[in-house]
Amino acid sequence: MTNWSPVQANPDYTLPDWQRAHGEPVFQGLIKQTASDFNVTEILGYELSGDGEHDFLWIEKEGENTAWVAERLASKAGVRDMDVGYSGRKDRLAVTRQWFSVRRPTGTGTDWDNFNEPGVTILKQTRHEKKLRRGAHSGNHFKIAIRGANADANAINERLELIREKGVPNYFGEQRFGRGGSNLNLANGLFTGRRLKRNKRSIALSAARSYIFNQILQFRINEDCWDKAIPGEALNLDGTGSVFVEKQIDANLQARLLSLDIHPTGVLWGSGELICRDEAAKIDATIAAQFEVLSHGLQKQKVKQARRALRLAVHDLKWELEDETLWLDFWLTSGGFATSVLREVVDHATGNNA
CATH class of the missing domain: 3.30.2340.10 (TruD, insertion domain)
Structure with missing residues (x-):
């Protein structure tokens, strides 16, 4: 040195x-x-179980930021903003694909097929036991x-x-x-x-x-x-x-x-x-x-x-x-x-x- x-x-x-x-x-x-x-495209790095109280939504967005999408999901599900999880913020000026989680206790549910927001598409959905936490994905x-x-x-x-x-x-x-x-x-x-x-x-x-x-x-x-x-x-x-x-x-x-x-x-x-x-x-x-x-x-x-x-x-x-x-x-x-x-x-x- x-x-x-x-x-x-x-x-x-x-x-x-x-x-x-x-x-x-x-x-x-x-x-x-x-x-x-x-x-x-987000690389989650672990398998989702298919069961649990959290809906996991694989979402493609264009021209919107991650936090805004999370707010719209919370509104649709009628839950608090803190009940929606995502691993990382993705670019707004881009086409991005990432997971979101929404807490939905057993016995409740949301018809995500009727989720309509311009520039936002739910590509697939499943469930998992735990909320998606910040930084949980392995890469992009x-x-x-x-x-x-x-x-x-x-x-x-x-x-x-x-x-x-x-x-x-x-x-x-x-x-x-x-x-x-x-x-x-x-x-x-x-x-x-x-x-x-x-x-x-x-x-x-x-x-x-x-x-x-x-x-x-x-x-x-x-x-x-x-x-x-x-x-x-x-x-x-x-x-x-x-x-x-x-x-x-x-x-x-x-x-x-x-x-x-x-x-x-x-x-x-x-x-x-x-x-x-x-x-x-x-x-x-x-x-x-x-x-x-x-x-x-x-x-x-x-x-x-x-x-x-x-x-x-x-x-x-x-x-x-x-x-x-x-x-x-x-x-x-x-x-x-x-x-x-x-x-x-x-x-x-x-x-x-x-």
Whole structure:
């Protein structure tokens, strides 16, 4: 590691153009020109029993956000909003498929065949014993069209091969922070005495810890150690919440790092002690301290500290380039943002028609 100075806090929480790992984008292009250009299919990762007090609905939506669909399901069933579950929020400007659960105790039921909302279709339904909880899915499958891909095909192929081999920085996407970083300003207000409703508080807390994490990841990219284990590293097993610390990074662990089986991690700041040690802990703690309002606010709100992989493996990546349209097909583990993959390939704008 070089001698370093941590990033400086920006009191306005302006979102930077986070440092890329694989160089500048290969071309400029357009995503989400239509909703069908951005397809997301949830991978639940476990079997539903077919019995129990929760209806499970496999829903396709277009042009609507996940929370709004959940509210409409609650209204249709005549239950509280909290009786409806979903594992993750999916893009609004997209065609997405995901599971929702609705608590329906034995002896009650809803005629879901008569659920009519524009842009929302129930594709199938079953039942299960437990409510669908946030983060319960194992991943998401993406099929994305990027329009205006007029770069050299060899350059595009080389960049995508590199991404397939090495993964991408596991940044939280811009949508986590709101338009112009508005969710960070919300967090700043919460931490300086403003009272927020429960859902707004959750958004603010999530944005605050995501911002600190992205700053840590950006620093480690600049130090060329975002995909390497440094002294005291806490390592994550790909696709799981399992995190472990090894005193010695031996040849076996190095091989697992190279194969994307395990990843270095950064802190999701909150109350509690850092589990990493030495240089890794120094980076986490020092950069978090540069954003004192956010880091202290998270601790005061008793948000429990956690870890997140610094690297995101892009699984089963395939692509096709035809008539200046690049189609990407891949899946990411839960919590990964497709935009973190796209930004390593294309400087993209979003269409107005999606």
